Amino acid sequence: MLMEIAALNGACASAIDSGRLEDWPEFFLDQCLYKVTTADNYEKGYQAGLIYADSKAMLGDRISALREANIYERQRYRHILGMPLIVGAPDGTATAETSFLVVRTMRDGQMIVFAAGVYLDKLQRNDAGAWRYSERIVVCDSQRFDTLLAIPL
Amino acid sequence: MDQPVHERPSDAWPAGLTRVPYWVYRDAEVARDEQSRIFEGPGWHYLCLEVELPEIGDYRTTMIGAMSVVVARAEDGQIVAFENRCAHRGALICLEDGGKSKDFQCVYHAWRYDLRGNLTSVAFRRGVNGQGGMPDDFKLEHHGPRKLRTAVLCGLVFGTLAQDGPDIETYIGPEVLDRIRRVLHKKVEVIGRFTQQLPNNWKLYMENVRDTYHASLLHTFFTTFRITRLSQGGGVLVGDNGVAHASTTLAAVKGPDDSYAGMRSDNQGFQLQDPTFMNAVADFNDNINLQIVSVFPGFILQQIHNALAVRQIVPRGVDSMDLHWTYLGFADDTPDLRAMRLKQGNLAGPAGFVSMEDGAVGGFVQRGIAAADGEAAIVEMGGSGAESAGTRATEASVRGFWKAWRARMGI
Numbered sequence: 120m121l122m123e124i125a126a127l128n129g130a131c132a133s134a135i136d137s138g139r140l141e142d143w144p145e146f147f148l149d150q151c152l153y154k155v156t157t158a159d160n161y162e163k164g165y166q167a168g169l170i171y172a173d174s175k176a177m178l179g180d181r182i183s184a185l186r187e188a189n190i191y192e193r194q195r196y197r198h199i200l201g202m203p204l205i206v207g208a209p210d211g212t213a214t215a216e217t218s219f220l221v222v223r224t225m226r227d228g229q230m231i232v233f234a235a236g237v238y239l240d241k242l243q244r245n246d247a248g249a250w251r252y253s254e255r256i257v258v259c260d261s262q263r264f265d266t267l268l269a270i271p272l
Numbered sequence: 273m274d275q276p277v278h279e280r281p282s283d284a285w286p287a288g289l290t291r292v293p294y295w296v297y298r299d300a301e302v303a304r305d306e307q308s309r310i311f312e313g314p315g316w317h318y319l320c321l322e323v324e325l326p327e328i329g330d331y332r333t334t335m336i337g338a339m340s341v342v343v344a345r346a347e348d349g350q351i352v353a354f355e356n357r358c359a360h361r362g363a364l365i366c367l368e369d370g371g372k373s374k375d376f377q378c379v380y381h382a383w384r385y386d387l388r389g390n391l392t393s394v395a396f397r398r399g400v401n402g403q404g405g406m407p408d409d410f411k412l413e414h415h416g417p418r419k420l421r422t423a424v425l426c427g428l429v430f431g432t433l434a435q436d437g438p439d440i441e442t443y444i445g446p447e448v449l450d451r452i453r454r455v456l457h458k459k460v461e462v463i464g465r466f467t468q469q470l471p472n473n474w475k476l477y478m479e480n481v482r483d484t485y486h487a488s489l490l491h492t493f494f495t496t497f498r499i500t501r502l503s504q505g506g507g508v509l510v511g512d513n514g515v516a517h518a519s520t521t522l523a524a525v526k527g528p529d530d531s532y533a534g535m536r537s538d539n540q541g542f543q544l545q546d547p548t549f550m551n552a553v554a555d556f557n558d559n560i561n562l563q564i565v566s567v568f569p570g571f572i573l574q575q576i577h578n579a580l581a582v583r584q585i586v587p588r589g590v591d592s593m594d595l596h597w598t599y600l601g602f603a604d605d606t607p608d609l610r611a612m613r614l615k616q617g618n619l620a621g622p623a624g625f626v627s628m629e630d631g632a633v634g635g636f637v638q639r640g641i642a643a644a645d646g647e648a649a650i651v652e653m654g655g656s657g658a659e660s661a662g663t664r665a666t667e668a669s670v671r672g673f674w675k676a677w678r679a680r681m682g683i
Binding site: 155156157159160165166167168169170171172173174176177179180181183184187188189190191192262263264265266267268269 | 369462463464465466467468469470471490492493496539541542544545546549594599610611613614615617618621622623625628629631632633635
C-alpha cells in the first residue's frame with residue numbers, strides 16, 4: 120500500500136510540475152474535496168480555502184480557467200515529496216499524510232520556496248482498483264502567498 | 273560630490289486629478305511621509321472585526337502602515353488599541369497574532385501593561401537590596417505606548433492616533449456608509465484568513481480596487497459569466513472628500529450583449545464543467561451581483577455574489593505590500609448558503625479566478641514604471657472630476673483616491 124500511494128503522489132506531482140495539468144483531476148474521484156489552506160486556518164477550524172473544490176468537475180474548471188481565462192506570468196513548480204505516513208482502514212480506504220516542498224520558478228528564472236506543508240489525504244480504490252484521492256487538504260505552513268497561487272499545489 | 277539619487281520634482285504634478293506622476297509609487301521619501309501624514313495622521317484605519325474580540329482580554333495584533341498595533345477588549349467591555357511598542361526600549365509588547373490575556377508583559381525586561389496599554393509595573397523598580405532601581409521621580413503614568421481612538425462600525429473596528437477629528441461615520445460619509453450597512457447587517461463569522469504579498473506599491477492596489485474600468489477587461493471570469501460588465505446596471509459612489517468609494521454591479525439582464533465582442537475577456541468558448549459554482553444563493557434583498565467598498569487608505573469590503581471578505585492593505589516598503597484577507601460568512605448561514613460561500617471563495621483571494629490577476633497586475637505596473645519617474649499615468653476616463661457616476665466606465669473613484677491622498681500629503 121505504501122508504494123502504491125507513494126507512486127500516486129509522485130504521479131500527481133509530476134502531472135503538475137511537467138505542465139500536464141489536464142491529467143491532474145484524474146487522480147481524484149468524481150466526488151471529492153480538494154482544499155488549499157494553511158496551518159493557522161486548519162488549526163482554527165476555518166472552512167474556507169484558497170482553492171476549494173467539492174467535485175472533480177471543479178478541479179477541471181480550475182485547469183481550464185488557467186488555460187483559457189486567467190492572466191498570470193509563466194511559471195513552473197517543482198514538488199519535493201516526503202514519504203507518506205499511511206493509516207489503513209478495515210473498509211479498504213486509507214488516510215495518508217505527506218510533506219511537500221514546492222519551489223516556484225518564474226519565466227525570468229527567479230526561484231523561491233513558494234510553499235511547504237503537508238497533504239492530508241483520504242484515499243479509496245476506484246472501480247479499476249487504482250488508488251484515488253477522495254479528499255486532499257493541502258495545509259501550507261505559511262499564511263503568506265507571494266503574488267498569486269495559480270497552478271494548484 | 274554624490275548626486276542625489278532622486279529628487280522629488282515637487283512642482284511636477286500636473287494640475288488636476290487626471291495625471292499621476294510615477295515617482296509617487298517609487299520614492300522612499302514619499303513612503304516616509306505617508307507613514308507620518310497618512311498612517312499616523314488624522315484618518316481612520318481598519319484594525320480587526322469585533323467578532324474576533326468576543327470576551328474581555330481577547331486581543332489581536334494588526335498593522336497601521338509600519339506601526340504594529342494591539343487591539344483588545346478591556347475590562348469594561350470597550351475595544352481599545354495602542355501601539356505595540358514597549359515604553360522602555362521599544363520592543364514589541366505582544367508577539368502573537370491574537371489570543372486572550374489578563375494583561376501584557378514585554379519579554380525584554382518584563383514591563384507590564386494593562387489591557388488598555390497603561391504601564392502598570394516596572395521590574396525591579398525599587399532595585400534589589402536597596403540598590404539600583406529607577407529614580408524616585410519615575411512615574412509609570414508618564415510612560416506608555418501611544419494610544420489610539422477606536423470606533424466600531426457594523427462590527428468593523430477602526431482606529432486612529434488622532435484624538436480629535438471627524439468620527440468614523442463622518443469620515444466615510446452617508447452614502448458609502450449605507451453600502452457598508454447593506455452587507456454587514458447581522459453578525460458575521462470568520463471562515464478563513466490568508467495573506468497575499470504583492471510586488472507593488474500599496475497605492476497601486478488601492479487604485480485597482482477603485483478602478484471600475486478594468487474589472488471586465490482584465491478579468492475574463494467577470495465578463496464571460498456576466499458577474500460584472502460595464503453594460504450591466506450599477507454605478508460608483510465617491511464621497512466628497514474622496515475618502516470612501518462604493519461600486520456596484522446589478523444582475524445581468526438576460527439576452528445578447530455584444531458590447532465586448534472581439535475582446536479577450538469575453539471568452540464564450542469557456543464553459544464550466546460544474547456550473548453550480550455560479551448558482552449564487554440569495555443573500556441580500558436586492559439585485560446587486562457585486563459590490564466593492566473602500567475606505568482610504570487601506571480598507572476594502574467585498575461582496576462578489578456570495579463571496580464576502582474584508583481586505584486590509586499593509587505597505588511593506590516602497591515596492592511591496594501585504595494584503596490581508598478575512599473571508600466572512602454570517603453566523604446564521606444555512607448549510608446551502610455556507611457551501612456556496614466556500615465555492616465562490618474561488619473567485620477571490622490569492623488563488624481567486626478574479627483576484628489573482630489583481631495580484632499580478634500591480635507588479636506589471638511597478639516593473640513597467642521602473643525608469644519613468646518623469647512620466648505620468650493617465651486617469652481621464654469619465655472626465656476630470658471625482659464625483660459619483662451612474663456608469664462604471666469612469667475612473668472617478670481613482671481620482672477620488674488621489675484627492676484624499678493629496679489632501680493628506682499636502683502635495
